[in-house]
Amino acid sequence: MRVLAAMSGGVDSAVAAARAVDAGHEVVGVHLALSRAGGTLRTGSRGCCTIEDAMDARRASDLLGIPFYVWDFSERFRDDVIDDFINEYRAGRTPNPCMRCNEKIKFAALLERAIELGFDAVCTGHYATLIDGPEGLELHRASDAAKDQSYVLGVLNAEQLAHTYFPLGSTPSKAIVRAEAAERGLTVAQKPDSHDICFIPDGDTRGWLAEKVGTATGEIVDRSGSVVGSHEGAHSFTVGQRRGLSLGTPAADGKPRFVLEVRPVSNTVVVGPKEALAIGEISGDRHSWAGRAPSETAFDCEVQIRAHADPVPARARVDSGVITVLPDTPFEGVAPGQTAVIYDGTRVVGQFTIAHTVSAVPATA
Incomplete structure (x- = not known):
């Protein structure tokens, strides 16, 4: 099939593209320019999508012998991710910009253009697994629990999943990916993973928000x-x-x-007090299903409220478009604006943006 490999300039996306080539697919590499500041430089492991990342992606594509392009998505990124981030904070909510980027950029804007150009799938270096289930394609956790990224992919719907390709999902560890990159001669083999918010590369979110808000x-x-x-x-x-x-x-x-x-x-x-952070109920109405929707309006599940949080057994209920979750044990430190991802074992069922929380500890005078 024709595959568009989204190449961030990191080791994961480079190895994912290499595996797509090895699998016999017709692969084209693309790097997304998301910043208006074209000369933005990377500092260690902070940020991503910098000019150095674009150069690393090009070098990887050249080594793999695949065509490479840079697409300017900076305006869409500003509107759908950065402005959303600012507006959510203005409203007193705590957003996850990586979720919005996956939802609006990598698997919406990019995927739409890829399909228009005749590609069958977008390939990324995310650690997650796609499985053909009895009722259609299912999104599952990766083999490497420490690197699992199914949480940030919980915003994908059935149509988007049908056009995605995750070559790294069954890889047991990141160390194996780095070793493979070194064997292939990829210069990004030991490149640090990016962290923090990519459009705030110095990590000073408070200062950045003060300037914007x-x-x-x-x-x-x-x-x-x-x-x-x-x-x-x-x-x-x-x-x-x-x-x-x-x-x-x-x-x-x-x-x-x-x-x-x-x-x-x-x-x-x-x-x-710390004990007042315990939350006994969350709910929200901005939701989507990763594949088939639940057959029941109330069902047992596990719910994860942060990318690296442990999933919590819970009971979910869907009523008039609103999802309400009652955890078996209280969540801790939940903020409106966060994303709750619903799991059935390793399978991602869907997600919703938390709009309301109910404390498990009554207020006292």
């Missing part, structure tokens, strides 16, 4: 509403945060306090 002094209150401190912008706080609160009034029990809630309308941050 602005600062405004507001109150920090406890669960009873008593003022215990002040801040320079509610957008710079996330649920579960402990550091950087600078509270003027200590807790009565002397224990540390954590951010429990961000209220953007009143520019207020609510803090409380």
